[in-house]
Amino acid sequence: xxxxxxxxxxxEETFLKILISEINIIKAYWNISEEYNNQFIKKYGQEFFNKxxxxxxxxxxxxxxxxxxxxxxxxxxCYIKINYANSEYQAELLRIGIDDNKDYGYKIISNKIKSxxxxxxxxxxxxxxxxxxxxxxxxxxxxxxxYNPQNYKKENIKLLYEELILPSWNEYKIENSYKEK
Numbered sequence: 289x290x291x292x293x294x295x296x297x298x299x300e301e302t303f304l305k306i307l308i309s310e311i312n313i314i315k316a317y318w319n320i321s322e323e324y325n326n327q328f329i330k331k332y333g334q335e336f337f338n339k340x341x342x343x344x345x346x347x348x349x350x351x352x353x354x355x356x357x358x359x360x361x362x363x364x365x366c367y368i369k370i371n372y373a374n375s376e377y378q379a380e381l382l383r384i385g386i387d388d389n390k391d392y393g394y395k396i397i398s399n400k401i402k403s404x405x406x407x408x409x410x411x412x413x414x415x416x417x418x419x420x421x422x423x424x425x426x427x428x429x430x431x432x433x434x435y436n437p438q439n440y441k442k443e444n445i446k447l448l449y450e451e452l453i454l455p456s457w458n459e460y461k462i463e464n465s466y467k468e469k
Contacts (some may be wrong), residue, residue: 304381304398309367311404316344316379317365318396319345328383337361340383340392344368349400350375376402 304318328336342359346368359366359381370377378401383394 294448302396304396306377306379306398306401308403310400313368314346314369314377314403315365315413316346316368316398318381319364320381320396324396328392332392336392337383339386340394341386343382343384345382347378347380348372348375351377358420360448363420370403373403 298439300321300323301317302321302324304316306314306316307431309315325337332339342361342363344357344359344366345354346357347354348370351372357366357368368379379398381396382391383392
C-alpha cells in the first residue's frame with residue numbers, strides 16, 4: 289500500500305524508520321537529504337535518478353527472508369503486510385539500476401523491530417480446557433467446558449461471558465479508569 293502526504297516536509301537528515309502500525313502491518317517512512325542525493329549525482333552524473341529505481345528491501349531477520357518493494361519517486365512512506373508473529377524485522381531503502389538491478393551503494397538502513405507474539409497460549413492440549421492470558425497485567429486463567437465445540441450451547445455461552453469475558457472487561461475498566469456512558 290502506498291501513502292501520499294499532502295504536505296511535503298523535508299528535513300536535512302537522512303533516515304528510514306519502521307514501526308508496527310497494526311498487528312500484521314508495518315509502516316516504513318523515510319527522508320533523504322539533498323546532501324545525500326548530491327553525493328550520488330556527483331559520483332554517477334545528473335542521470336543517476338533516471339537510471340535507477342527506489343526499492344524497499346524488507347527483511348525478516350528471524351526467518352532470514354526478504355522481499356523487494358518498488359517505491360515510486362517522491363513517495364516517502366509505505367505499509368508492509370507481515371505474516372510472522374514474534375519475528376524481528378528491518379528495512380533498507382535502496383536505489384538500483386532499472387535495467388540491470390545494479391547496486392550503486394545507495395542504501396539507508398532502518399531500525400529493527402519485533403512483531404508481537406499473537407499465538408494462543410495452551411498449557412497442555414486438553415479438549416475441555418483453554419488458557420487465557422491478560423497481556424496487560426500477565427494474569428492467566430484456565431477455563432473448562434468452552435473449548436470443546438460440543439459444549440457450545442446457549443447456557444454455556446452465557447456462562448463463558450459471565451465467568452471469563454465480563455470479569456476481564458471489569459478488570460480492564462478499573463485498571464484504565466474507564467467509565468461507561
